[in-house]
Each structure stands twice: as C-alpha cells, then as structure tokens.
Amino acid sequence: MNAYRAKPLNFPWPPFIYGAAVLIALALARLVPIPVAKGHGWFPWLIGAALIVLAISLDLWAVKSLLDRRTAVLPHRCATCLVTCGPFRFTRNPIYLGYTLLMIGLGLVTVNPWFFIAAIGAVALTTLFAIRKEERHLLSRFGFEFERYCRHTARWI
Template identity: 70%
Template sequence: MNAYRAKPLTYPWPPFLYVLAMLGAVALGRSAPIAVAHSQGWIPWLAGAALVLIALFLDIWAMKTLIERHTAVLPHRGSSHLVTCGPFRFTRNPIYLGYTIMMVGFGLITLNPWFFILASASVALTTAFAIRNEELHLLSRFGFEFERYCRATSRWI
C-alpha cells in the first residue's frame, strides 16, 4: 500500500509553522526592526485589517466546505473525498492562503516588514514539506480526478 494513501502528514504542522512565523515576526520586529516610512497614517492599518478579515472569511469558508463534504480538515488526517467546490474552485490550498494573507495583513497593521519576509518563507516551507505530501496523498487516493483538478486549479492563487 502506498504510504501517502493513508494520510499525508504525521503532524498538522502548517498551522504550527504559521504561528511560529508570526511570533518570529513579532520578535524580529522588536529585536531587529526594519525602518518603514509610515506617512499614510491609518491607510495601512485599514488595508491590513481588511486582509485579516478576508483571510478569516477564506479559512472559515474552506473549513465549512470540508466539513460539509465529510472529509478531513486537519492536514494530518486522510481525505475521504476530493473537494473541488467552495473556495477550492479558486485555489487548491485556501486555508494556507488564508494564513498567508493574514500574515500580510498583520504586517500592514503593525508596519512590521518581518511579517512579509516570514510569510514568504512560510509559503516556501509549506509548499515543500506539506503541500507536496498532501498532493501525493490526494493523487494516490483520487488519481485522474485529482490530476484533472490540478490542471484546472492553481496551487496558491
């Protein structure tokens, strides 16, 4: 039996990775701040708050869609159904995209460039170590149907 068929990950580490990245951005913002001109006043804060709300909406919509389709929400559990509706019509990873958008939003709210830097690193690490394993899991479970979905829907945006 294919090792990826049962479950994609042994631990649900992408949410943990994003939390660590956010904490790292806060710590680096305090210990090694990067100067940012912020003459626009409240505009970055409003844009950041809007992005955080969009990210929350996207994450909740994606989780609700997975629950309605009776499949796993956490990335360390095996999928019972291939979900291609809801936010999954637009991106194969709406929850991770939501985490990334949230980090960018917090970066704008706090005017801390470390959020942008660590969001980029989180995207790279999540793609390399989590998404690829999840995709192998889905490919082994759903075969051609998943391949067709991958051709029609981008991994991130």
C-alpha cells in the first residue's frame, strides 16, 4: 500500500487520550489533592464555563467544516480534501485544541489543578502519537498545498 492510500492512524487515539486524561485528573484529585487557596469566588468558575462553551463551539464548528467538505472527521480515516476554511484558518488542529480548552475549563470550574497538568500531558501525547502521523498523511495526499497551509497556519495556536 502506498503512502497516498495509507490511513493516518490505525485507531482514533486523541479522544481516548483526552478521555483518559480527564479520568486521571479526577482520580489524582481524590488520591493526591493539590491545595488551592480558598476564596477564589465565582471568577474562575465563570472563566472555566466560558472556556467550556468556547471548546464545544470550536469542536462543532470544526466538525461542520469537515462535513461540509465531505472529508473524514475521525482521525483514523483517510482525508479526501484538505480543509483550510472555518476554524482550520486559525489552527491546523481545532478539534484537539477544543479538547484542550475543555480540560482547562473543567479544571477552572472544578478547581482541580490536575486538569491543567493532564491537559499538558494530553497535548504532548496527541502531538506525538496522532498529529505527526496525520501530518505525514496529509503531506502524502496533498503535497505542496499542505506545505503551504502549514507555513501559514499554526499547529495549535
């Protein structure tokens, strides 16, 4: 099988990576709580809620952009089109960015610092195990067009 027909991933790892990160953050909050100063009030909760809404909106916008172009949404399917519109104008990975913002928002709403640490780990693992393979797939499928897109659009933000 040539690189043009190869799938980017054999399994859709990113949703599972972020799901595991959420579970780990919740478990660590119970097992090894990090003390947080009391009296934080409503401000972190409000910022966290706003980030959660932003994250969900970003994910939905990205999925809609992919569906509008009739290309794969799941990361283990071959791309049929290079999508550079919608949120993909600002970041090459808006869905993963949405997952990360969701974790940060959950950390603020629940006042659980483990969410921030788990989000950093999820970003690193997603970049290592998924994004690099997806980028190789897109490069093999779209060549110069993908290179030009990469030069003008950041991987994350």
